Amino acid sequence: MQSMILRSQEWFDGRPDHSFEHRSSMRAMGHLPESYMGKPIIGIFNSWNDFTNCNLPHKQLVEYVKRGVLMAGGYPMEMHSISTPSDFMKPSDLPYRNLMSMDIEEMIRSLPIDGAIHLCECDKTTPAQLMAAASCDIPAIQLAAGHRASAYMQGKAVNYGTDTWKYLDDYNAGLVSEQQWQELETNISCSLGGCPVMGTASTMKSLSEMLGMMLPGTASIPAHHAARYAAAEMTGRRIVEMVREGLHPSLLMTEAAFHNAIKLLAALGGSSNAVIHLTAIAGRLGIRLGLDAYADQSRNVPLLVNLQPSGIYNMDQFHVAGGIGAAIKQLLPLLDCSALAATGKTIAEEYGQYEVYSPEVIASLDQPVKEFSGFVVFRGSLAPDGAILKRAASSLNFDRFIGKAVVFEDYADMLARINDDDLDVREDSVLLMKNCGPIGAGMPEWGMIPIPNKLLKLGVRDMVRISDARMSGTSYGTVILHASPESALGGPLAIVQDGDEIEVDLPNGIINLRVDDKTMEDRLARWQAPSSPHKRGFMRIYEDQVLQAHEGCDFWSLRPKDRSEVKLVPPIVGRG
Structure with missing residues (x-):
């Protein structure tokens, strides 16, 4: 095992008066020094709460993550960040993406954490965590909760999200009865996890994998599948290795990786929200992704994945067809294959092995679902x-x-x-x-x-x-x-x-x-500007700080001027 210089050593093996206090506090929680001293301390940022049904599987998955960390020789410490349950947050969950990223960044900055695992799923939780990871630049990796199962109504598959809007149109047109509408409400959201279509949740975790921030092939595993638990343990193992290797987000989320992500976004027929999120994540690294990059990078990329809302199939069928790994494999000829996966291998090495089992779901560049996408x-x-x-x-x-x-x-x-x-x-x-x-x-x-x-x-x-x-x-x-x-x-x-x-x-x-x-x-x-309803609190800060849509809607104060300002978050020196 190579010698490591850990951030956490400043807390636990630094000045005698400080380290005494920190070790004593750990003892109070049942953590003995011989259990964690000299090991990478892994902060596990859990984003479930009782309003976030998409992320609720992490309540159980986190135990498998911890097991993986321990088996690899690290020491796990779980904590909760705020979450962004998009079904409930009114009028918009987007402002709280920025707040969530700040919540995580400041916890990393101020606590003895050497590497971070971010447990995500619902729409804004994934980009919020990636924004924080970019700002801190300590080794980090994500694990998604997985998508929920497709439901059935009157023998027909219905998917939460896209089918909701279609049935709503038919309901408003008088083509769906009140009884059918109530039956749809009862059935359409039949399990935990993200939307079972290529909505924002599925899009962002797919792009996270393309950016090297999620283990290969794990983005599209269903929430209810046993492979999701295996992915959790492997993620716990991998973050410890990443700390030892010194593999930081800035080495993974390069400009080439973002260009690859834009191409994957087009091939998936992914969410328009990804334009805002990728721009914000890149901005935290000093990489400027203008709107023209989305047009330029996706110009010759066809639609390869036949999923709702751009196609007809669902995420369960996508997983069976080969999943995100197979989709990236089909896209490799258009990608910069020197970019790294979360394993530290190039994407060419990592994704060349995947196979497509259902070409009607995951098509080829020669015979795409649609010639134009992006x-x-x-x-x-x-x-x-x-x-x-x-x-x-x-x-x-x-x-x-x-x-x-x-x-x-x-x-x-x-x-x-x-x-x-x-x-x-x-x-x-x-x-x-x-x-x-x-x-x-x-x-x-x-x-x-x-x-x-x-x-x-x-x-x-x-x-x-x-x-x-x-x-x-x-x-x-x-x-x-x-x-x-x-x-x-x-x-x-x-x-x-x-x-x-x-x-x-x-x-x-x-x-x-x-x-x-x-x-x-x-x-x-x-023209007269409308009066602001925000007199105090976070939304007042948001209004004063937020950039426009073409700049990612991040806060101007959180973006470095360029990549030279992106530095590893140092340990905090001094008494807490």
Whole structure:
């Protein structure tokens, strides 16, 4: 075993008065010095709570993680961070991603921890932990809880997330009875774990694996599968090895690794939320991922994975087909294969061995599910700093579209009027909603504006929709998101009026408000910023600190100027 210099030695084998106090405190909890002295202290950051059903399996999985740490010669210390249960947090869980990352970073900074295991699953828990890992740069690895099982209703498979939205449209159109709707509520969320489709949870843990922050092949294991427990033990073993090897996040999450992650995101038909999260994680490492990187890196990447919401299958079927390992194997010819996996081997060495067992679920580059995937990045007079469209989720077939705007001033206005029979809306209208961006509302997942009931009854299931909001990774449709700068800051979105023509040019990535410059200037001059509801607390801090969507919605104060400022978190010197 090679000699190690451990952060924890400062606490337990440093100045006599300090080390006496620290060892005495450990004894009070039943930890004897001979059990942990000289061993890597592994902080296990558990993110389950009784509101976070996606992460609740970690209540049991953590014991297997601890066993792995002990068997590899480390010493596990479990602690809880805040969590971000997306089903419950209103109006948005995105701000609390930043708070969770700060929670973890400060615990690592101030405690005797040599390596960290981050237990994740629900949408924002995975990027929050990766942001903290990037900021601290001590050896770190993630373990996902796994996805929940697909449910069945009347003999048909239904998946929490994507099928929820489809049934909701049919319910609003009068095609699903009240009894069926209640039966769906009873059945659709039938076990613990993340959504069983390629939503944000499945997307982010897949990208974590691509970034070298999760053991190969583990991202897509179901929550209920015995392999998930084996993965937990292997993860515990691996972090101890990573501490001994000095394998830090900054050596894994390189610019090449982020480019690989963008390509995997396109191949998976993954969540649009990943654009914000990858940008934020990279930013913590001094790597600037502009929106153009998402367009450039995914330009020639087809859709390889046939999962909802971009395809038809579910995560259980994906796992049986070969899982994330097989998907990455298919993508290897387009990747920078010198990037490292969590094992320390290159991704070429690690993923070349995987096989595809169901090509209808995991396709090849030669015969993809869809020729085009990834994200269209728009700029123009409506969104000077950018907006995005998830191509694989759109069902409309057009290169250039011009439609008249139906404008909602905010989410409450939309809810009040979307199903009004007097609403002047047609199939070729553009539904546009304001004041849903990072400052305006915490950037909730409101971007998939509902199709008006009177159009649903005519069979309309997709329309062009534009906002400065996000949308759920399980959502679908021709939904243009993250318009920046947001309307609450006086971005052009703020001055759109009913009946204005909006141009969407897909091939050229242009989104324009078709009014003359003088009209735009006059409207902007009359525009008044909405008053902030945040007078105190974290949301006041968030409002003062948050960057815009195209910069990842992180806090400006948490981003280094460049990679030279990314340094290993040192031990705290002095008495606690």
